[in-house]
Amino acid sequence: MSIQGIFPIEKWDFKSESILADLPKPDLQLLMARRLEQIYKKGEIIFREETYATGTFYLVSGKAKKYKVDKDGREQIIYVANAGELLGFHAILSGDNYPDSAAVMEESLIAFIPREDFLEAIRQSDVLNRRLLKTLSHEFVVLTNNLALFAQRPVRERLALQLIVIREKYKAGAEPGMPVEINMSRDDLASLVGTARENVVRLLSGLREEGIVETKGRKIIVLDLKRLIRIANQN
Structure with a gap:
Protein backbone atom coordinates (compact mmCIF):
# COMPACT_ATOMS: atom_id res chain seq x y z
CA MET A 1 0.00 0.00 0.00
CA LEU A 149 8.33 14.18 18.51
CA PHE A 150 10.61 13.02 21.33
CA ALA A 151 9.62 15.89 23.61
CA GLN A 152 5.86 15.77 23.17
CA ARG A 153 4.65 12.40 21.91
CA PRO A 154 4.04 9.20 23.92
CA VAL A 155 6.12 6.15 23.06
CA ARG A 156 3.27 4.34 21.25
CA GLU A 157 2.91 7.26 18.80
CA ARG A 158 6.67 7.45 18.28
CA LEU A 159 6.85 3.72 17.57
CA ALA A 160 3.98 3.89 15.09
CA LEU A 161 5.56 6.80 13.27
CA GLN A 162 8.99 5.18 13.06
CA LEU A 163 7.47 1.93 11.78
CA ILE A 164 5.81 3.89 8.96
CA VAL A 165 9.06 5.63 8.03
CA ILE A 166 11.18 2.47 8.25
CA ARG A 167 8.61 0.51 6.25
CA GLU A 168 9.24 2.92 3.37
CA LYS A 169 12.97 2.14 3.60
CA TYR A 170 12.35 -1.58 3.28
CA LYS A 171 9.64 -1.11 0.68
CA ALA A 172 12.28 0.19 -1.74
CA GLY A 173 13.87 -3.26 -1.94
CA ALA A 174 10.71 -5.38 -1.76
CA GLU A 175 9.29 -7.40 -4.62
CA PRO A 176 6.13 -5.83 -6.14
CA GLY A 177 3.01 -7.35 -4.58
CA MET A 178 4.92 -8.95 -1.73
CA PRO A 179 4.55 -7.91 1.94
CA VAL A 180 7.11 -5.35 3.11
CA GLU A 181 9.21 -6.94 5.85
CA ILE A 182 10.97 -4.61 8.29
CA ASN A 183 14.07 -6.57 9.25
CA MET A 184 15.38 -4.68 12.27
CA SER A 185 16.48 -5.80 15.70
CA ARG A 186 14.35 -4.77 18.66
CA ASP A 187 17.39 -3.03 20.13
CA ASP A 188 17.82 -0.87 17.01
CA LEU A 189 14.10 -0.12 16.86
CA ALA A 190 14.11 0.88 20.54
CA SER A 191 17.11 3.13 19.92
CA LEU A 192 15.33 4.77 16.99
CA VAL A 193 12.16 5.31 19.01
CA GLY A 194 14.05 6.50 22.08
CA THR A 195 12.82 3.98 24.62
CA ALA A 196 13.76 0.71 26.30
CA ARG A 197 13.75 -2.55 24.37
CA GLU A 198 11.13 -3.94 26.77
CA ASN A 199 8.73 -1.12 25.84
CA VAL A 200 9.11 -1.83 22.13
CA VAL A 201 8.48 -5.55 22.65
CA ARG A 202 5.37 -4.81 24.74
CA LEU A 203 3.97 -2.25 22.31
CA LEU A 204 4.62 -4.47 19.29
CA SER A 205 2.77 -7.27 21.08
CA GLY A 206 -0.19 -4.93 21.52
CA LEU A 207 -0.12 -3.89 17.85
CA ARG A 208 0.01 -7.55 16.87
CA GLU A 209 -3.01 -8.40 19.03
CA GLU A 210 -4.92 -5.52 17.37
CA GLY A 211 -4.12 -6.97 13.95
CA ILE A 212 -2.08 -3.91 12.92
CA VAL A 213 1.24 -5.71 12.55
CA GLU A 214 2.50 -9.25 12.18
CA THR A 215 5.86 -10.41 13.53
CA LYS A 216 8.04 -13.26 12.26
CA GLY A 217 11.04 -13.48 14.54
CA ARG A 218 12.71 -10.08 14.25
CA LYS A 219 10.77 -9.21 11.09
CA ILE A 220 7.76 -6.89 11.29
CA ILE A 221 5.02 -6.66 8.64
CA VAL A 222 2.54 -3.79 8.75
CA LEU A 223 -0.93 -5.21 8.04
CA ASP A 224 -3.04 -2.08 8.57
CA LEU A 225 -1.12 1.01 7.49
CA LYS A 226 -4.06 3.40 7.89
CA ARG A 227 -4.60 2.43 11.52
CA LEU A 228 -0.88 2.75 12.18
CA ILE A 229 -0.98 6.27 10.72
CA ARG A 230 -3.88 7.14 13.01
CA ILE A 231 -1.91 5.87 16.03
CA ALA A 232 1.01 8.04 14.92
CA ASN A 233 -1.42 10.96 15.13
CA GLN A 234 -0.77 11.87 11.50
CA ASN A 235 -4.29 11.51 10.18
Missing part, protein backbone atom coordinates in the same frame (compact mmCIF):
# COMPACT_ATOMS: atom_id res chain seq x y z
CA SER A 2 1.25 3.49 -0.85
CA ILE A 3 1.39 6.24 1.78
CA GLN A 4 1.14 8.96 -0.85
CA GLY A 5 -1.59 11.41 0.15
CA ILE A 6 -2.18 9.84 3.58
CA PHE A 7 1.15 10.35 5.38
CA PRO A 8 3.60 13.30 5.15
CA ILE A 9 6.80 11.24 4.78
CA GLU A 10 8.78 14.35 3.80
CA LYS A 11 8.38 15.68 7.37
CA TRP A 12 10.14 12.69 8.89
CA ASP A 13 12.63 11.31 6.36
CA PHE A 14 15.90 12.72 5.04
CA LYS A 15 16.25 12.70 1.26
CA SER A 16 19.99 12.59 0.65
CA GLU A 17 19.50 10.10 -2.21
CA SER A 18 18.33 13.07 -4.27
CA ILE A 19 21.82 14.62 -4.10
CA LEU A 20 23.32 12.34 -6.75
CA ALA A 21 20.17 11.30 -8.63
CA ASP A 22 20.54 12.32 -12.28
CA LEU A 23 23.56 14.50 -11.46
CA PRO A 24 25.14 15.77 -14.73
CA LYS A 25 27.52 13.11 -16.01
CA PRO A 26 30.71 15.25 -15.85
CA ASP A 27 29.93 16.20 -12.23
CA LEU A 28 29.26 12.59 -11.25
CA GLN A 29 32.44 11.40 -12.98
CA LEU A 30 34.48 14.01 -11.13
CA LEU A 31 32.96 12.98 -7.82
CA MET A 32 33.38 9.24 -8.38
CA ALA A 33 36.72 9.21 -10.25
CA ARG A 34 38.77 7.80 -7.35
CA ARG A 35 36.04 6.07 -5.35
CA LEU A 36 36.93 2.89 -3.51
CA GLU A 37 34.18 0.28 -3.21
CA GLN A 38 34.04 -2.16 -0.33
CA ILE A 39 31.57 -4.73 0.98
CA TYR A 40 30.73 -4.25 4.66
CA LYS A 41 29.37 -7.11 6.72
CA LYS A 42 26.35 -6.60 8.96
CA GLY A 43 27.29 -4.56 12.03
CA GLU A 44 30.58 -3.24 10.63
CA ILE A 45 31.47 0.36 11.47
CA ILE A 46 31.71 2.79 8.55
CA PHE A 47 33.07 5.69 10.60
CA ARG A 48 33.18 6.69 14.24
CA GLU A 49 32.11 9.88 15.96
CA GLU A 50 34.87 12.47 16.47
CA THR A 51 37.32 10.81 14.07
CA TYR A 52 38.84 12.84 11.24
CA ALA A 53 36.57 13.08 8.21
CA THR A 54 38.70 11.61 5.43
CA GLY A 55 35.81 11.48 2.98
CA THR A 56 32.16 10.76 2.41
CA PHE A 57 30.49 7.41 1.83
CA TYR A 58 27.98 6.48 -0.88
CA LEU A 59 25.66 3.59 -0.02
CA VAL A 60 25.51 1.61 -3.26
CA SER A 61 23.37 -1.14 -1.74
CA GLY A 62 22.17 -2.14 1.70
CA LYS A 63 21.20 -0.12 4.76
CA ALA A 64 23.13 1.80 7.39
CA LYS A 65 22.35 3.59 10.63
CA LYS A 66 23.71 6.90 11.88
CA TYR A 67 23.89 7.10 15.65
CA LYS A 68 25.30 8.82 18.72
CA VAL A 69 26.70 7.02 21.77
CA ASP A 70 26.08 8.44 25.24
CA LYS A 71 28.49 8.35 28.21
CA ASP A 72 27.04 5.00 29.28
CA GLY A 73 27.68 3.45 25.87
CA ARG A 74 24.05 3.42 24.75
CA GLU A 75 23.21 4.09 21.13
CA GLN A 76 20.68 6.65 19.95
CA ILE A 77 19.94 6.07 16.28
CA ILE A 78 19.45 9.34 14.43
CA TYR A 79 18.66 8.03 11.00
CA VAL A 80 18.49 4.91 8.82
CA ALA A 81 19.99 5.35 5.35
CA ASN A 82 19.00 3.45 2.22
CA ALA A 83 20.85 2.64 -0.99
CA GLY A 84 21.63 5.78 -2.99
CA GLU A 85 22.35 7.98 0.04
CA LEU A 86 25.49 9.79 1.17
CA LEU A 87 26.91 9.46 4.67
CA GLY A 88 29.48 11.66 6.37
CA PHE A 89 29.27 14.63 4.02
CA HIS A 90 28.21 17.02 6.80
CA ALA A 91 31.66 16.78 8.37
CA ILE A 92 33.34 17.59 5.06
CA LEU A 93 31.17 20.66 4.57
CA SER A 94 31.74 21.93 8.12
CA GLY A 95 35.45 21.10 8.23
CA ASP A 96 34.94 19.19 11.49
CA ASN A 97 35.31 15.59 12.58
CA TYR A 98 32.42 13.19 12.03
CA PRO A 99 29.60 14.38 14.36
CA ASP A 100 28.18 10.87 14.72
CA SER A 101 28.93 7.24 13.96
CA ALA A 102 27.66 5.01 11.17
CA ALA A 103 27.40 1.23 10.82
CA VAL A 104 25.76 -1.10 8.33
CA MET A 105 22.55 -2.90 9.32
CA GLU A 106 22.91 -5.60 6.68
CA GLU A 107 25.59 -6.59 4.19
CA SER A 108 26.18 -3.44 2.14
CA LEU A 109 28.29 -2.20 -0.75
CA ILE A 110 29.75 1.23 0.01
CA ALA A 111 31.84 3.56 -2.12
CA PHE A 112 34.31 5.81 -0.29
CA ILE A 113 34.76 9.24 -1.91
CA PRO A 114 37.95 11.03 -0.78
CA ARG A 115 37.52 14.38 0.92
CA GLU A 116 39.49 16.21 -1.77
CA ASP A 117 37.34 14.81 -4.59
CA PHE A 118 34.13 15.74 -2.79
CA LEU A 119 35.31 19.31 -2.21
CA GLU A 120 36.54 19.66 -5.80
CA ALA A 121 33.19 18.43 -7.14
CA ILE A 122 31.43 21.02 -4.98
CA ARG A 123 33.71 23.76 -6.34
CA GLN A 124 32.98 22.82 -9.93
CA SER A 125 29.33 21.77 -9.81
CA ASP A 126 26.58 24.34 -9.32
CA VAL A 127 24.02 21.54 -9.42
CA LEU A 128 25.72 19.65 -6.60
CA ASN A 129 25.97 22.85 -4.56
CA ARG A 130 22.27 23.58 -4.91
CA ARG A 131 21.29 20.02 -4.02
CA LEU A 132 23.48 19.95 -0.93
CA LEU A 133 21.98 23.24 0.25
CA LYS A 134 18.45 21.96 -0.35
CA THR A 135 19.22 18.69 1.44
CA LEU A 136 20.70 20.45 4.47
CA SER A 137 17.68 22.75 4.67
CA HIS A 138 15.30 19.77 4.52
CA GLU A 139 17.29 17.88 7.16
CA PHE A 140 16.93 20.84 9.51
CA VAL A 141 13.14 20.58 9.17
CA VAL A 142 13.21 16.82 9.80
CA LEU A 143 15.45 17.17 12.86
CA THR A 144 13.18 19.90 14.26
CA ASN A 145 10.16 17.64 13.80
CA ASN A 146 11.97 14.77 15.52
CA LEU A 147 12.93 16.94 18.49
CA ALA A 148 9.27 17.85 18.95
